[in-house]
Amino acid sequence: MKTDELIEILSREGAARTSAGWYWPLPLAAGALLCLAALALTLGQPLAALPQIGAAPYAMKLAFAASVALAGILALRASGMPGRRLGGRLLVFAFPFAAVLALAGMETAATDPVWPGRTWAQCVTAIALLTPLGFAAAILALQRLAPTRLRLSGALAGVVAGAIAASAYALWCPETTAVFLLAWYAGPILAVGAMGAMLGPRLLRW
């Protein structure tokens, strides 16, 4: 086919914005809901430890995981828009991690927090089992866009998936320490991000 002919065909289809604009993160919302449903089915009532530990530990874990998820989703979108710079958006990630690191440091200095935490295995299992849902959702969301930096987009998809799984699990998690949050929330999220970076070039080609 001649290029002129192709231009003729494409111009006749027109340049009106296709509707993929606003609903690209819908798969992510669906993934998050699936995570919540799966946890409700297996672990029962959320916030079960509220009377014993109070709201603060829940709020701390949810704030960390949800802010990572949110920063991740914004960076994920920018990474799927060709030619867009990410600089500031990647920096935003540092804040929740730095905050948890600082809290964990103060905790270790003041007390001798329980290690590794009574429910660490359940936490890691839940995040590991739920992450594929969010990861598939993030890959689907990216495919609506046009990722040109596949490792970066893959890493962000992993971080978002891990953070969504962790946000959901935070509602069922009875742990109270920042050390636990650092080890069993932040750690797995970063690990999933690394896996995403490896898978990105294979899954996101277009």
Place this chain on the structure above:
Amino acid sequence: MTETPDQLDALLACARAGDEAAYRRFLTEAAARLRGFAERRIGREAEVEDIVQQCLIALHDKRHTLDPGRPVGPWMYAIARHKLADWLRQRRRRAASVQLEELAVAPESHAARDLGALLGHLPDAQAEAIRLTHLEGLTMRHASARTGASVSALKLRVHRGMARLRRLVDEGQE
């Protein structure tokens, strides 16, 4: 890289408002710049036009990934670099393999069955367009009469389908 940085921006803005002629001029100007871009990197080869076309289709299919008000240039060249890198990788792998464009296989052969299986991975419309024009050997006009799709729509489907098939074959060789 662009001598008149505003021209593409203005043309695309008009095109998005529904001006078909502006979109034609946008694509024509984009094609010229993409041609220069590809020639600077791989020389004046026959395949340059193929790359330009793949880029144009990519710009068109992914036009929603440029937010209004953002400059076209960085967006367009990011897509072009991506497509060119993809093309170079495919060329390295394709060195010893078949040229799908030249396939004209007998319906009963192994190759036809393999191709049939590959076509299963394509959207139905693309698979049908390739099956009619490349396996059954119909002309574009006859295939158009058979499917009810216009000749130009069919050509576009074959083009997109072929690009996808190449990728499938390349991935199969990894």
